[in-house]
Amino acid sequence: MLLKCYKNFINGAYLANSSGETFEVINPATGKVIYQVEVADEKIKQQAITSAQQGFAKWSAMSATQRSRLLLKAVALLRERNDELAKIEVLDTGKPWQEASVVDVESGADSIEFFAGLAPGIEGNQQPIDGDFYYTRRDPLGICAGIGAWNYPLQIACWKAAPALACGNSMIFKPSEETPLGALKLAEIFTEAGIPDGVFNVVQGAGEVGAWLSHHEDIAKISFTGEVNTGKKAMTAAASTLKDVTMELGGKSPLIIFDDADIDNAVSAAMLGNFYTQGEICTNGTRVFVQKSAYPKFIEKLVQRTSQNIIVGDPMAPETNFGALISRKHFNTVLDYIKVGVKEGATLLHGGKSIQPENASEGYFIAPTIFTDCTDEMTICREEIFGPVMSILTFDNEDEVINRANSTKYGLAAGVFT
Numbered sequence: 001m002l003l004k005c006y007k008n009f010i011n012g013a014y015l016a017n018s019s020g021e022t023f024e025v026i027n028p029a030t031g032k033v034i035y036q037v038e039v040a041d042e043k044i045k046q047q048a049i050t051s052a053q054q055g056f057a058k059w060s061a062m063s064a065t066q067r068s069r070l071l072l073k074a075v076a077l078l079r080e081r082n083d084e085l086a087k088i089e090v091l092d093t094g095k096p097w098q099e100a101s102v103v104d105v106e107s108g109a110d111s112i113e114f115f116a117g118l119a120p121g122i123e124g125n126q127q128p129i130d131g132d133f134y135y136t137r138r139d140p141l142g143i144c145a146g147i148g149a150w151n152y153p154l155q156i157a158c159w160k161a162a163p164a165l166a167c168g169n170s171m172i173f174k175p176s177e178e179t180p181l182g183a184l185k186l187a188e189i190f191t192e193a194g195i196p197d198g199v200f201n202v203v204q205g206a207g208e209v210g211a212w213l214s215h216h217e218d219i220a221k222i223s224f225t226g227e228v229n230t231g232k233k234a235m236t237a238a239a240s241t242l243k244d245v246t247m248e249l250g251g252k253s254p255l256i257i258f259d260d261a262d263i264d265n266a267v268s269a270a271m272l273g274n275f276y277t278q279g280e281i282c283t284n285g286t287r288v289f290v291q292k293s294a295y296p297k298f299i300e301k302l303v304q305r306t307s308q309n310i311i312v313g314d315p316m317a318p319e320t321n322f323g324a325l326i327s328r329k330h331f332n333t334v335l336d337y338i339k340v341g342v343k344e345g346a347t348l349l350h351g352g353k354s355i356q357p358e359n360a361s362e363g364y365f366i367a368p369t370i371f372t373d374c375t376d377e378m379t380i381c382r383e384e385i386f387g388p389v390m391s392i393l394t395f396d397n398e399d400e401v402i403n404r405a406n407s408t409k410y411g412l413a414a415g416v417f418t
Ligand code: NAD
Pocket: 147, 148, 149, 150, 151, 152, 174, 175, 176, 177, 205, 206, 207, 208, 209, 210, 211, 212, 214, 225, 226, 227, 228, 230, 231, 233, 234, 247, 248, 249, 250, 251, 281, 282, 283, 384, 386
């Protein structure tokens, strides 16, 4: 079967590269190649910059109200095409349709709607000084680059485009090479909504294209979502031209459960915070601290509900609530972390192995995994795994748990049940 090959999106249209270089995209639930994408070569890169410069000139000259109006048209189109776009996200990421059909497109649209609403209200100020006055105004920066991760591809493209475009900037966006299609669909929608050509461009490729964006002197700002180590590289590159940066990186967030908490509710949070999107969420509460007196009850309910309620399988099946990991490589990384957890002495209470669901036997599935008897020093409690692996730790009192919860090199999120 001849696979579709997507091009880069430049100046309001798809543009072919000169090199002919392409890469393949795999559906994680089947292990099969579903389409190909052209890599951004020199020609595409140059055209992307020219296009974003021209887009910026047109877009920044418009009033904030005009920009807001066009962005709101894009919001309406996103909502209208929810199911079509959600399906793309399911096939690219392996996450359940149950989630993508109500969260991914919707939250992306919400983000654009929010910033479109703010845009007309953005103003400078004026201040009297010695009988005279000075004033400030808020000007757009110019070209902003967005670099995305693969777990929420369309949503990330939306939330990076939203503030940048609302404030009058143009954007060159590079989605993750694992999930490149959602951003192209967003570009099509922006164009259809009447946003001028060149305002939102999509370049495709792996780290090399991201590094090119981070270094480029004509790009004023970079907004990056990905791992801490990649973020450090992007930030270092951005420093070479003193770009503004926004970094949305990884985490190893604590979820603290005190013995006076509603335990059913806390169990729900621990499950959502470790198994939603099969654990591939940056803010996940992967270090679950449970007060010792609540521990037996918590564990009993957690294991019972994890065994009974999680349905692993073909992500497009309506009953599936737990999908496939993004790639064979990531699947192996997560399994390696599980082995390290066992080796370092944690008790594997649930899961811990790959599974082959009947309706998706070739996919990269790992069972929801729960470790107990964890200690703060264990690798599984220190490093981001980005998969369905929950580590449970116990504590005696508040001061102790706050200290331990904060003792991490990551920031990002935290939860408390009490
Ligand atoms: P990653 O760091 O491997 O890749 C992210 C992006 O960076 C990709 O588009 C990649 O092609 C690009 N890239 C690779 N090398 C680069 C370089 N040298 N310069 C510039 N760009 C480069 O991350 P991932 O595996 O795609 O995503 C998972 C990570 O993303 C996890 O750590 C997760 O916590 C994080 N994440 C964070 C948030 C947040 O909002 N904080 C949201 C989603 C995901």
